[in-house]
Amino acid sequence: MPHQGKMESILEIRGLTKTYAGGFTALHGVDLDIRKGEIFALLGPNGAGKTTLIGAVCGLVRPSSGTIRVFGEDLGSHWRSLRARIGLVPQELATDMFETVMHTVNYSRGLFGLAPDAGKIEEILKALSLWDKRNEQIRALSGGMKRRVLIAKALAHEPQLLFLDEPTAGVDVELRRDMWQQIAKLRDLGTTVILTTHYIEEAEEMADRVGIIQAGRIRMVEQTSVMMKQLGRTEAHIRLAQPLADIPTMLDRFAVTLGDGGAELCYRGGDGAGGGKAEVAELTKTLVAAGIDYTSIDIRESSLEEIFVNLLEGEAQ
Numbered sequence: 001m002p003h004q005g006k007m008e009s010i011l012e013i014r015g016l017t018k019t020y021a022g023g024f025t026a027l028h029g030v031d032l033d034i035r036k037g038e039i040f041a042l043l044g045p046n047g048a049g050k051t052t053l054i055g056a057v058c059g060l061v062r063p064s065s066g067t068i069r070v071f072g073e074d075l076g077s078h079w080r081s082l083r084a085r086i087g088l089v090p091q092e093l094a095t096d097m098f099e100t101v102m103h104t105v106n107y108s109r110g111l112f113g114l115a116p117d118a119g120k121i122e123e124i125l126k127a128l129s130l131w132d133k134r135n136e137q138i139r140a141l142s143g144g145m146k147r148r149v150l151i152a153k154a155l156a157h158e159p160q161l162l163f164l165d166e167p168t169a170g171v172d173v174e175l176r177r178d179m180w181q182q183i184a185k186l187r188d189l190g191t192t193v194i195l196t197t198h199y200i201e202e203a204e205e206m207a208d209r210v211g212i213i214q215a216g217r218i219r220m221v222e223q224t225s226v227m228m229k230q231l232g233r234t235e236a237h238i239r240l241a242q243p244l245a246d247i248p249t250m251l252d253r254f255a256v257t258l259g260d261g262g263a264e265l266c267y268r269g270g271d272g273a274g275g276g277k278a279e280v281a282e283l284t285k286t287l288v289a290a291g292i293d294y295t296s297i298d299i300r301e302s303s304l305e306e307i308f309v310n311l312l313e314g315e316a317q
């Protein structure tokens with residue numbers, strides 16, 4: 001955004017393409033800039049290329065073409081030193097289940113050639129509420145704790161740029177809030193955070209900016225608040241007791257159309273932040289006040305895929 005002045009980029013991706021050995025192209029010329037100190041959410045449906053993109057920056061995926069600059073230097077030419085400053089929290093825990101939390105996290109630090117630092121590890125484990133579990137074997141931990149061990153491992157070498165690949169996939173609501181708080185804490189400590197998600201709510205809650213990725217292409221990058229306004233996603237069908245010939249003027253302020261020969265009032269809108277449901281509630285109150293009777297309401301939130309289709313069709317017009 002030009003009016004924001006110059007922001008320091010911590011990661012610059014240009015023309016990144018990845019074609020897998022089987023011939024499938026998972027990334028098509030991706031350009032992306034991440035600013036120092038922000039939380040950036042890469043939002044996209046299954047198979048959009050999120051993990052591939054992260055993998056390219058973390059050295060798990062070899063790009064077919066394009067360039068990646070991290071901390072102002074070319075990743076390809078300064079691989080070892082740059083990788084040591086990047087942390088990755090993968091989707092799955094790939095570690096020895098019989099090791100203790102402490103050993104696993106210390107080991108991760110050593111992998112990047114850093115000297116042991118008991119104080120630092122203690123700080124990380126305490127921040128993630130794992131200190132009491134430090135001598136437990138990983139296999140004895142709950143699912144949520146295992147996830148936090150993944151984060152502790154990624155933080156053990158004190159990265160300045162941290163990737164979290166779907167940090168809360170399959171995690172219950174309470175734990176998800178807890179993870180969000182932990183991630184926000186990391187940002188407050190100065191770490192730049194890039195997370196992938198297919199939960200709009202997660203992007204909204206966590207991110208300063210959101211990038212939408214679909215079918216290997218970045219479709220849009222925006223400030224979270226701006227993005228949320230564009231993600232209208234509540235759809236409601238209100239079955240009327242008596243068909244209407246026209247939409248009454250008192251409904252003008254609602255995004256409604258008539259369907260099924262006037263027997264159904266259809267609403268599609270919302271701000272992507274729960275505003276749609278509130279608006280439908282307001283709409284039904286208005287109907288009641290106007291003496292327009294209805295027999296049923298079918299309300300639903302569109303899936304991410306549907307929202308993207310709407311968003312992109314809107315853009316093309």
Ligand SMILES: Nc1ncnc2c1ncn2[C@@H]1O[C@H](COP(=O)(O)OP(=O)(O)OP(=O)(O)O)[C@@H](O)[C@H]1O
Pocket residue numbers: 020021022024025026044045046047048049050051052053198
């Ligand atoms: N090693 C591989 N070989 C061939 N195709 C692959 C490989 N890894 C991923 N793909 C394909 O590339 C596409 C993007 O996959 P990727 O895992 O990057 O998506 P994603 O956005 O992370 O999805 P999810 O949200 O399901 O994790 C998918 O169609 C996937 O099948």
